[in-house]
Amino acid sequence: MHEALEEFGFRRAASAVWAIVEEANKYVERARPWKQTPEERERSLATLVRACRALAVQLEPFLPTAAARVATAVAGDRLPAPAPLFPRLGD
Amino acid sequence: MYITTTVPYVNARPHLGFALEIVQGDVLARHHRRRGEPVRFQTGTDDNSLKNVLAAEAEGVPVRELVDRNAAAFEALREPLNLSFDTFIRTSH
Numbered sequence: 383m384h385e386a387l388e389e390f391g392f393r394r395a396a397s398a399v400w401a402i403v404e405e406a407n408k409y410v411e412r413a414r415p416w417k418q419t420p421e422e423r424e425r426s427l428a429t430l431v432r433a434c435r436a437l438a439v440q441l442e443p444f445l446p447t448a449a450a451r452v453a454t455a456v457a458g459d460r461l462p463a464p465a466p467l468f469p470r471l472g473d
Numbered sequence: 474m475y476i477t478t479t480v481p482y483v484n485a486r487p488h489l490g491f492a493l494e495i496v497q498g499d500v501l502a503r504h505h506r507r508r509g510e511p512v513r514f515q516t517g518t519d520d521n522s523l524k525n526v527l528a529a530e531a532e533g534v535p536v537r538e539l540v541d542r543n544a545a546a547f548e549a550l551r552e553p554l555n556l557s558f559d560t561f562i563r564t565s566h
Contacts, residue, residue, distance in 0.1 A: 383504075384504070384508070387500070387501060387504050390497075390501075392497055392500060395500075442503060442507060443499075443500045443503035443507065444500055446503065446557075447555055
């Protein structure tokens with residue numbers, strides 16, 4: 383991301399951030415936490431929470447408010463009750 | 474790190490093209506601040522242009538009034554676009 387921004391590659395930098403999301407999505411499909419034992423599921427979800435934390439950090443320059451909401455949603459040892467990051471259009 | 478945008482003429486209210494430019498500047502500013510680098514991110518308006526005068530004449534208002542109003546609209550982008558510019562300069566001030 384830093385390399386991309388050094389040469390004003392905004393799209394490339396944003397793609398680097400989005401790669402975290404894509405990897406996490408693939409991970410969910412591969413791991414299928416809903417079919418795992420509770421112990422396996424615990425590990426998978428912990429990995430995904432770490433991915434969301436990384437996303438919150440990397441997203442900050444592009445979407446500071448949304449990044450802060452992501453950070454809040456995955457903060458702490460016990461996560462707060464989930465809330466939608468973005469309201470639906472029309473709500 | 475010194476980051477600036479173009480200073481747009483204020484013959485009209487801001488358009489989407491300038492939003493892209495200033496958001497890109499904001500991304501750079503936030504990125505470098507986060508890395509602990511000293512950053513000065515500056516934007517503003519060019520209040521002195523024939524286009525501004527012609528727009529004021531077309532509207533039938535004093536140039537100062539049109540320029541002040543549109544410059545304020547540019548500065549007010551800070552809220553909806555969540556911008557972090559450090560200074561906003563106007564070429565008439």
